């Protein structure tokens with residue numbers, strides 16, 4: 070750290086992203102990317118015109134993309150915000166709505182704590198229950214911003230919509246942010262509740278179910294008032310936060326929604342297969358509604374399994390945190406990749 074670094078930030082612990090190794094080709098089951106390529110429409114959209122247009126600034130309002138998203142989710146464009154990945158939206162939302170403090174689960178997406186610290190916001194981590202599910206009571210009537218990933222990461226466990234509604238009913242005076250990065254894999258989206266609850270911000274991403282992690286595109290659905298606040302933050306940092314190629318690719322991806330939803334169904338099928346096979350091998354596997362499984366074995370430690378798999382060219386995600394260090398988070402890849410993964414685990418366990 071240089072002596073010039075802002076003293077307010079000297080203890081900031083940055084987020085550690087999952088490995089993106091360049092040394093060899095791995096079966097990558099560690100960062101919840103899609104095993105399937107972007108749709109044909111996205112490919113077509115990346116044409117000569119798109120390249121020529123790069124000389125111009127992109128549309129800061131992302132008009133076409135917002136219109137398409139609004140249509141897909143039965144909203145007005147004024148209820149849609151887009152940003153450079155949903156991480157960008159989380160960052161903006163913490164800055165915009167977290168001044169009174171922020172509540173989130175102790176085991177959840179690691180970036181929440183980073184953003185709270187980055188913006189010097191008071192925050193409290195609410196422990197998950199014994200079975201890793203979320204008890205909604207501690208989030209009720211707290212008069213602080215609530216942030217919940219639904220389905221949660223890295224557990225994959227989803228909250229039913231009525232529980233989200235319970236949190237919303239009990240928090241009329243603060244923002245409730247529901248991070249739906251994984252909702253297309255079997256969860257229930259709260260997007261349809263934003264008219265009823267003007268304090269609800271529903272955040273989604275093109276990174277997981279829409280095969281565009283590298284393009285960086287996230288969106289939020291909420292009341293026009295909340296969206297306008299996010300726009301204020303955006304126009305105060307980077308008005309062109311979604312680049313021209315990504316806007317085009319995103320609009321084309323929305324047009325091809327059916328293709329992506331079919332891929333989600335394939336991933337759900339492979340998730341069921343993988344869960345069943347892991348359970349046959351004696352693993353405890355949490356009930357997942359996401360494109361990953363969170364699993365532990367009593368025959369091998371979490372760290373050791375991670376390392377042994379890596380030797381075999383398969384990457385999964387291991388977290389050092391106390392309560393979850395026996396587990397690994399395994400992204401659901403293609404059916405073939407999952408069969409290779411199961412074969413590797415069988416070899417490692419000597420089964």
Ligand SMILES: *Cc1c(COP(=O)(O)O)cnc(C)c1O
Nearest residue numbers: 154155156178218250274276287
């Ligand atoms: C992956 C993920 C994100 C970030 O997604 P990007 O749109 O790629 O920035 C946000 N929240 C959760 C819970 C995630 O798992």
